[in-house]
Amino acid sequence: MYPENSGLRENLTTAHAASWADISKPGDFLNAKERVAVVRAAREALDCNLCADRKAALSPNAVSGDHHCTTDVLDPQVIDFIHRLRTDPGRITRTVFEEVTQVISREQYVEIVAVLNSSVIIDTLHNALGLGWAPLPKPQRGLPSGNRNPDAVDEGAWVPILAVAENDLANTGLPRVPNIARSLGLVPSALGLFFQTFRPHYALKDIDLSISQAQAEFVAARVSAMNECFY
């Protein structure tokens, strides 16, 4: 899905191709049409007038209207959540989470978050390199398997997260299994999909890129600030 002269490492291009293929297959709580529709909706959010008006408003709830949407396989409340998460992530609140999980299960929510954000990484990189959108994958037939993690635990996040025996501190001063790596643990395949996509991009230390760890942290921190991410 990338040209040979892109400058990207092979492990990254291989991982992205695998994630794109995985999105085209039935997941654990969404079918393949729904998974591909999540990616389509996330892209359409970038051309959505309602999202632009909300982004400019003091509170996103002060503006109402219809989203730009060409898919009919997802509930309108889910479309609203996808558009918000794609265009205004810093203003996603627990109330937004609670509203959308009135129409979908928490497992479906976790799977949507994983699919959407895997596609955000892939789409952002494509556009940043001037490659345009990768063609959407063709949805494959089949039913969701319904495989959830029965051992996920409540540790103060909005969803149950992956249980770990103990936060074993590494010499980075950070937990060896940070909460972000546990956040999608309610649905193992969702956790796997997202970190399959993310992992070749970044490491907490000894980063295997041509920029220094400090340069990578500066870029990462600036993205976090722009997206108003507390974590």
Next chain:
Amino acid sequence: MLLRESGRHTNNDFNLNHVTAAEGDAGVAHGALLRELTEATISGDWLHLGEIRAEAELKMGKQQVVDALTVAAAFNGITRVADATGIPLDDNTAQVTDSMRAETGIANFDYSVKSERYDLRS
């Protein structure tokens, strides 16, 4: 917070306020270019990004530009995972970054603070 840790490992003192402020390079090499590349990428300003990418390739080399964009793309995704799941800070991180979060304004991004600020209905 990881930028501060990187500084400790390399004996550099990075200005964390530059991360949340509108300008500044925080003291990292090519910081101004990295900032422009990142901001154009995250805001979807593809026209400007094309220009700044060309300039940055001359000054930093193509591979460093590609790698900076690689990191930016990753964090454009993972920050949304955090924002969508409301995960709490890791205990150790919460303890060691308390003053830094207040100093840089990151405390304003706390999920409970966001709810108070953004859940207003018209």
